[in-house]
Structures are given as C-alpha cells and as structure tokens.
Amino acid sequence: MKTRAAIFHAVGEPFEVAELDVADPGPDDVVVRMAAVGICGTDLHQVKGEFQRPTPIVLGHEGSGVVEAVGDDVTLVAPGDEVVLSWAPSCGACADCRAGRPARCVALNRAIAAATLPDGTTGLSRDGETVYRATATGCLAEHVVVSERVALPTGGAIPLLEAALLGCAALTGVGAVLFAARVQPGATVVVVGAGGVGQFVVQGCRIAGAETVVVADPVAARREQAVQLGATHAVHPDELRETVKRVAPDGADVAFDAVGDPETTLVALRNAGSGSTTMIVGLPAAGRRLDLDPIELIRKEKWLAGTLYGSADPATALPVLIEHVREGRLELASMLGPVYSLEDVNDAIEASLAGAPGRVLVVP
Known part of the structure; x- marks a missing residue:
C-alpha cells in the first residue's frame, strides 16, 4: 500500500x-x-x-x-x-x-x-x-x-481530535503525578513549564487533590491556561522563588520539571522542601548534563527521580485517563x-x- x-x-x-x-x-x-x-x-x-x-x-x-x-x-x-x-x-x-x-x-x-x-x-x-x-x-x-x-x-x-492528546502528553503528564510521584491530597506542588505536558501535570495535581499548585512559565498565555486547568498560582520564572517563599515557606512537597532542561530541573529541585520529591518529566536535549551539589539531596533528604511516559503500562493507564475524561475530571x-x-x-x-x-x- x-x-x-x-x-x-x-x-x-x-x-x-x-x-x-x-x-x-x-x-x-x-x-x-x-x-x-x-x-x-x-x-x-x-x-x-x-x-x-x-x-x-x-x-x-x-x-x-x-x-x-x-x-x-x-x-x-x-x-x-x-x-x-x-x-x-x-x-x-x-x-x-x-x-x-x-x-x-x-x-x-x-x-x-x-x-x-x-x-x-x-x-x-x-x-x-x-x-x-x-x-x-x-x-x-x-x-x-x-x-x-x-x-x-x-x-x-x-472525539478523535481530543483523543490524540492521550497518546503521549496526557499519559506522560497525568501519569507523572498519579503513578510516579503519587501526589497526595493537600500537597503543595511546583510545576516548571506549562507546555503540553506541563498542563497535564497541572491537571494531574488537581485530580490528585493538591491544595497549592504553583506553575512557572515565561509565556503569559500558557500561564493563563494553567490557572484555568487548576493552578492556584501561575508566574513568570523570575517570580517563582518569591512566590514559593510566600505560599510555601518550607518549599513544595513535590516539584515537577516538565521542560527537562538541566537548568529547569535545578529550578524545580531548589523550590522543593525537605523530604520532597522532584520529578524530571520532560526530555533534555542529547548530551545535556545535570550539575548539582549532592548535599542538596542529602541534607534535606530530597528525592530526585525521572519518569518516562507516566511510569505505567499505557494499556492499563489509558482506561484510567478515559474514565477521568468521562467523569469530567480530565479536560x-x-x-x-x-x-x-x-x-x-x-x-x-x-x-x-x-x-x-x-x-x-x-x-x-
């Protein structure tokens, strides 16, 4: 053919x-x-x-x-x-x-x-x-x-136009929250990056019952969309540190890097508090390296981990997401x-x- x-x-x-x-x-x-x-x-x-x-x-x-x-x-x-x-x-x-x-x-x-x-x-x-x-x-x-x-x-x-998003962005973003980080109700979360995957991370946090979701992205339209999807705060990256200090003085319980660049990973990690988990969701460009001080992890007992495609079998995760769509929880x-x-x-x-x-x- x-x-x-x-x-x-x-x-x-x-x-x-x-x-x-x-x-x-x-x-x-x-x-x-x-x-x-x-x-x-x-x-x-x-x-x-x-x-x-x-x-x-x-x-x-x-x-x-x-x-x-x-x-x-x-x-x-x-x-x-x-x-x-x-x-x-x-x-x-x-x-x-x-x-x-x-x-x-x-x-x-x-x-x-x-x-x-x-x-x-x-x-x-x-x-x-x-x-x-x-x-x-x-x-x-x-x-x-x-x-x-x-x-x-x-x-x-x-609808097929909407269903396309389930094939990667939704499984990756929502899965990172529900299946990898397992965000708990009442949690404080930081999301760095509000592109396609980042917006689904925001939705995953809302579905999980997070109380505070702070999103950082340089594009104003993306910040506005993040608020509509469940973010409690959406700021320019330059404003993230001060915002987190104000709404979560001890740092976030969970932080997500939805971009995947080493610099954005460090931003997510530094805005996460003691005993927190930072998840790398986005893929970095080939050859990029993460330079960090391990004391950052040891002294505050932080966890830094990666998640790929939502850390679940798509064949079993997709029906879960479809049910969230049917029930109006996933937009x-x-x-x-x-x-x-x-x-x-x-x-x-x-x-x-x-x-x-x-x-x-x-x-x-």
Missing part, C-alpha cells in the same frame, strides 16, 4: 509531504487511518538537531485514528475501532515489560535510537530507499501500519491548540516552536 506522509530530511530544511510505500501488514498488525497527530517536544528535539536520528524520517508518535484493516491474528481491535497510538507497546518478554514498564524496554529503546520498529525494520520506503520512523511510530502520515499492541481502543468515548478540549492539515505541517512545526498555547495538531 501507499500513504502520504510528512518527511523530515535535515535541520533547517522544510518537511516534504510525499507518497511513501508501506510494507504489507503482518498477522499481528493493524492499519490505522490517522485522524490527528500532536506535535510533541520529542519531535521538536529532532527538528532542532538536539536528537540525532537517521533521515529521511517520519516524525510523530502522539495520535489517534480509526482501524481500517487487521491481520489474521489480531484480537485486540477490529476494523472501525477508534484508537489512540501508544509508542511503548509491551514486548511481554523482558524484565521491564513484565514489570509493567514497557517504555523502559531495551528492544524498544534500541529501536527508537535507530528510528525503526522494535523488529529492526521501518516498513516505509521511497523509490526503494528506507524511510525511518520516529519513536518507533512515525504517524505524521495518512495511514500507519503498527502492531495491534500499539493501537489502544477508546471505545469511541472521546481535553481546552488543551487543543491550532490545527493544521498535513500539507501545512511546516506551519504546525513553526507554531509549536513559537510556544503556541495548547497542543498543536496535524490532521492528515
């Missing part, structure tokens, strides 16, 4: 929208007609040259769509099912997958570094030449062929940013780089 896709060639060059050859689906594969694809910070790392992956490559790993065809051995979904794509399907064999942490799967992470699927292939080509797939997904395309374990059914409970519609066609993918990338409030979406 063939499909049209947005192809990234090199830093500084525009995406090319072109037709690709797609390998026939195997017995465990499904064909998904993409409905919406979110532009994630991971994609932007590649665009800015902060991640080095083979090219030409199809980016995109946060998306929703409709199953159009299934292989003979597929049992989890059927044609017509609305699905969210998960970039971390469980292999079921390694220790991490057996522990319910498929995002840590060694085979998966090797594939992500090589820009292939877990089996080492990409299933995409153009004029006989291999085209790579970002984050073992590559869904900035009209159609994708993926393992059935990648296509998680929603039961048609959520998706207001999280939507500008929407672009596949042909206008370069405009979508520029809008996301510019810090547009809400998740920038591409509708193939």
Whole structure:
C-alpha cells in the first residue's frame, strides 16, 4: 500500500509531504487511518538537531485514528475501532515489560535510537530507499501500519481530535503525578513549564487533590491556561522563588520539571522542601548534563527521580485517563491548540516552536 506522509530530511530544511510505500501488514498488525497527530517536544528535539536520528524520517508518535484493516491474528481491535497510538507497546518478554514498564524496554529503546520498529525494520520506503520512523511510530502520515499492541481502543468515548492528546502528553503528564510521584491530597506542588505536558501535570495535581499548585512559565498565555486547568498560582520564572517563599515557606512537597532542561530541573529541585520529591518529566536535549551539589539531596533528604511516559503500562493507564475524561475530571478540549492539515505541517512545526498555547495538531 501507499500513504502520504510528512518527511523530515535535515535541520533547517522544510518537511516534504510525499507518497511513501508501506510494507504489507503482518498477522499481528493493524492499519490505522490517522485522524490527528500532536506535535510533541520529542519531535521538536529532532527538528532542532538536539536528537540525532537517521533521515529521511517520519516524525510523530502522539495520535489517534480509526482501524481500517487487521491481520489474521489480531484480537485486540477490529476494523472501525477508534484508537489512540501508544509508542511503548509491551514486548511481554523482558524484565521491564513484565514489570509493567514497557517504555523502559531495551528492544524498544534500541529501536527508537535507530528510528525503526522494535523488529529492526521501518516498513516505509521511497523509490526503494528506507524511510525511518520516529519513536518507533512515525504517524505524521495518512495511514500507519503498527502492531495491534500499539493501537489502544477508546471505545469511541472521546472525539478523535481530543483523543490524540492521550497518546503521549496526557499519559506522560497525568501519569507523572498519579503513578510516579503519587501526589497526595493537600500537597503543595511546583510545576516548571506549562507546555503540553506541563498542563497535564497541572491537571494531574488537581485530580490528585493538591491544595497549592504553583506553575512557572515565561509565556503569559500558557500561564493563563494553567490557572484555568487548576493552578492556584501561575508566574513568570523570575517570580517563582518569591512566590514559593510566600505560599510555601518550607518549599513544595513535590516539584515537577516538565521542560527537562538541566537548568529547569535545578529550578524545580531548589523550590522543593525537605523530604520532597522532584520529578524530571520532560526530555533534555542529547548530551545535556545535570550539575548539582549532592548535599542538596542529602541534607534535606530530597528525592530526585525521572519518569518516562507516566511510569505505567499505557494499556492499563489509558482506561484510567478515559474514565477521568468521562467523569469530567480530565479536560481535553481546552488543551487543543491550532490545527493544521498535513500539507501545512511546516506551519504546525513553526507554531509549536513559537510556544503556541495548547497542543498543536496535524490532521492528515
């Protein structure tokens, strides 16, 4: 089969929208007609040259769509099912997958570094030449062929445009709060960064029952959105320290770095109090290093940890998030940013780089 896709060639060059050859689906594969694809910070790392992956490559790993065809051995979904794509399907064999942490799967992470699927292939080509797939997904395309374990059914409970956000940003942000940090009712929380993932961290804190949620972000529109989603205070990063001193003199119980830069990690850590936990949620650019004084951790008995994809199995975490949406606890519609066609993918990338409030979406 063939499909049209947005192809990234090199830093500084525009995406090319072109037709690709797609390998026939195997017995465990499904064909998904993409409905919406979110532009994630991971994609932007590649665009800015902060991640080095083979090219030409199809980016995109946060998306929703409709199953159009299934292989003979597929049992989890059927044609017509609305699905969210998960970039971390469980292999079921390694220790991490057996522990319910498929995002840590060694085979998966090797594939992500090589820009292939877990089996080492990409299933995409153009004029006989291999085209790579970002984050073992590559869904900035009209159609994708993926393992059935990648296509998680929603039961048609959520509009597809909104459902796309569940594929990465929501699972990552809400999961960081509920499944990794396990924020307790009444807690004081600091969130550094109010982009797509950061806004879901804010929502996770509200769902968890945090009493005080202080958000820091340089973009005014993002700060305004954070307040609407549950933040009690939203300030410019220059004002964060004084704000925390005023509302939580002993520091936050939990701090989240939703950006992932070493500098923002230190900001989160320094605004967390004794006995606190600081979670690194965002991904740093390749090669960045964190320079800290271990006394900061020892003297105040602080915990510094990382969380990947919400620290849960997406297959079990997604139904939890869907239930939160159904019950009105998790907001998706207001999280939507500008929407672009596949042909206008370069405009979508520029809008996301510019810090547009809400998740920038591409509708193939």
